[in-house]
Amino acid sequence: MTGEAIYTLAVLGIAVVLFASDRIRLDVVALLVLLALFLGGVITLEEALAGFSDPVVLMIAALFVVGEALATTGIAFSLGDWLMRVGGASQTRLLALLMATVAGIGAFMSSTGIVAIFIPIVLRICRKTGFSRSRLMMPLAFGALISGMMTLIATPPNLVVNAELRRAGLEPFGFFDFTPIGVAVLVVGIAFMLAVGMRLLPQDAGSGQRRAKGRSLAELAAPYGLADRVYRLRIASGSALVGQTLGALKLRTLFGVNVVGLERQGRFGREITPALPHTRFRDGDIIYMVATREPAVHFIEKQSLEPLPIDDSLRRDVWQELGIAEVLIAPDSKLIGRTLEQAAFRSRYHVSVLGIQRKGKPIAGSLVSEPLQFGDVLLVSGAWKDIGALQADRSEFLVLNLPEEVKDVAPARRRAPLAIAIMVAMIVAMTFDLVPNVVAVMVAALAMVAVRTVSMDDAYRVINWPSLILIAGMLPLATALGNTGATALIADGLVGSIGGFGPYAMMAGLFVITAVVGLFVSNTATAVLIAPIAIAAALDMGVSPHAFAMTVAVAASAAFMTPVSTPVNTLVVAPGNYRFVDFAKVGVPMTILVAVVALILLPLLFPL
Structure with a gap:
């Protein structure tokens, strides 16, 4: 292992400690990581600042604008009213409905996007019902992550894994090959959140009763x-x-x-x-x-x-x-x-x-x-x-x-049909890959401004800048881990040590490797690193490469354990008032459950 690799892993370890201590703001820690990697000579200045122009960061910023447009036109309020009407006065029923709705919609669009759109909806529901924000924001994020297991296009790691199958000359996955495992994980995930997860989450002040209102x-x-x-x-x-x-x-x-x-x-x-x-x-x-x-x-x-x-x-x-x-x-x-x-x-x-x-x-x-x-x-x-x-x-x-109703006023309500048309066009463009996702979302955001569903001043106001800085500041860490060979070294070592224990052990090992590496590297980068290793290992062992490839894809979406492992989690940290440890308490058992479901179902769906 090189000195640069050791230095990078040390920076990673310190960042994890700082994140877990909750004494320094998460976005500040991300900027410290960025500076440490540059000053240590591990990455160039261009690589250090590349996160601020990364498509994911730009897409998230634009999605905040799209989400605000859905609020100002009343679309978000209508969806929130529907959730409250069906969910009734039961927080557990509302949680299950929320996760199922987000997972269903997220199967056809960006999981990050669906979270950005649903955050104001959930905040409004909590304000009107008195339900705890912290009891609903994390289920929102988890439902969005599970949506990545629903269809081929639901998340970039699925496409990465599919591309690796093509590159290896193998039959690629079909559009709905992911759906059975995704539905099973959703059912188990909802059951876990209702039975255990809700009790592990903090309760923000005022939950359990309606907040004082006018x-x-x-x-x-x-x-x-x-x-x-x-x-x-x-x-x-x-x-x-x-x-x-x-x-x-x-x-x-x-x-x-x-x-x-x-x-x-x-x-x-x-x-x-x-x-x-x-x-x-x-x-x-x-x-x-x-x-x-x-x-x-x-x-x-x-x-x-x-x-x-x-x-x-x-x-x-x-x-x-x-x-x-x-x-x-x-x-x-x-x-x-x-x-x-x-x-x-x-x-x-x-x-x-x-x-x-x-x-x-x-x-x-x-x-x-x-x-x-x-x-x-x-x-x-x-x-x-x-x-x-x-x-x-x-x-x-x-x-x-x-009156209290002023909080629910949608000033651009008459432009709701235009906003819906823009949203549909954005989803179609992303679903059929007509243009890159970031382009589709940015065009949608500009279109929302152009038709006056949201003003430019409001567009800048609604963007959650700390979340963007956190994501942009942590992206160079993935570059550093790749440049120094630290990620590949860890993955190769773990795979080599468990390959002799049979295909089930290998699948379990691949899931663990992908989930752990995905804590610190984007799930897309994790899939890029581990998917070829998984397919090669399956071919060497003479078993189904599709089962191994799907294991990597599912594990890449199972980024439940930390608030910085995926932008989906990062977005709900502030509105849910979560600490680093809150994700660990709920996310670790959730990840284990997903692993168990995957190890049981995948050999049945793709016989070894």
């Missing part, structure tokens, strides 16, 4: 007596409202009703917008109105309006577009002493006042003619962006309360 829309509106005062009405063809603007009609002054929203059919379904003074009504429009019963009945009859129901699904759609907030009149506000009508409140601020509280009591009667006083609390309704604008106007208002 009031809902209904709770915020209740003190103003609005519970039964919201109406949804269709404008008939003969109505006097058709062709008129809201401002010209003066409905609040003449009828005592407040029209706050408008629903129309757009290109991608119904579109709900706030009703503003310049809004011109059309035949068939649906309006949302707030009024007490007597004025409402009179107005409906007078204007030929058809009452319509409001179900839960519609309420969610309305909340996405129209919000409410409580605002306090500031002491130096120019609104003091003026009525809403005099201040042209709706025209100026694009929000409608639903109620006014003065000294803790709601004001009854007409609000438009009531002079405003310092300390008045106004309940306003409008588009979420206009409510957000009130927060910036500190001279006039102080926003006191926003």
Whole structure:
């Protein structure tokens, strides 16, 4: 063994100790590893910095942007709602469903990508249900790793192993040859996480109960007596409202009703917008109105309006577009002493006042003619962006309360079909290898920005830079281990020492070698190093090379034991608040179970 190899292994050992001690941030340790390898002369400056331009790092950064676009368009929220609806109030059922869903989707796209997309979904589920993030984030990562065992294209090591079979002149794997072992591992993995894994994971503060939260829309509106005062009405063809603007009609002054929203059919379904003074009504429009019963009945009859129901699904759609907030009149506000009508409140601020509280009591009667006083609390309704604008106007208002639903608002909801089309195109390009994966993902990220599902500022904000630095800083270690021959030396020595114990022992040895080397080297690099050794060993022993090759592929995806063995694990460290040892406690027994399943099934699927 050369001096450079010894030095590299020493750096590796120190890094493992630092990772396990949890005293220094993981990304800082990665940068220290990078500097130590360069200063030690093991790698060049170009090799030390190559990780920052590695396709994996660039792809992960772009996937954060794609994931944010799915959140801003409401797609992620819809998927999260489906998981919560099916999972119900059971954390165990939700965990099983989460792992199965991620494994199924990840069979056809990058496992790293699926984790980046599902992290905001899981965070939202935990926020709404009170479930522990640390009890769901690691199962998310494990489900994504298992997805790599589902199909030929699910992860790069599968393709590497398949390429080695072709290179050796052997029949390559079929697309679904991986599926039986993947399904078996998924079933065992879910059972393990439910029976044992969840108990080994830490519980973050506040788990087991819902976190303290603000009031809902209904709770915020209740003190103003609005519970039964919201109406949804269709404008008939003969109505006097058709062709008129809201401002010209003066409905609040003449009828005592407040029209706050408008629903129309757009290109991608119904579109709900706030009703503003310049809004011109059309035949068939649906309006949302707030009024007490007597004025409402009179107005409906007078204007030929058809009452319509409001179900839960519609309420969610309305909340996405129209919000409410409580605002306090500031002491130096120019609104003091003026009525809403005099201040042209709706025209100026694009929000409608639903109620006014003065000294803790709601004001009854007409609000438009009531002079405003310092300390008045106004309940306003409008588009979420206009409510957000009130927060910036500190001279006039102080926003006191926003409803809990504001956290679930998807500002680019109307562009959801475009986001779905971009996602489908990205998956198709990756599935059929039309372009390199990193190119497909980067094009998708830029397309999401181009169609305004996410802004460039938000794109930079949502990228988890510590995770990228951790991955980029550790990639040069794989280069150093390869350059110095340390990896090949270890692998050859282990294979040589167990070859005489028969094919089952060799398969077990190959699994252990691949899993251990994969702790410190990317699973793709591990497959590149060990796959040819496994195939050659099988041919020398006169047994099925496919069983040995599949063993390497499965073990390469079984990177459960450390947070730095794969970007999939690294991504969930921060949101799950995990330590290095947490992965070891759960990942080691999980890896052993996968090994047992592989050693039992692979000889049956590919007879030795």
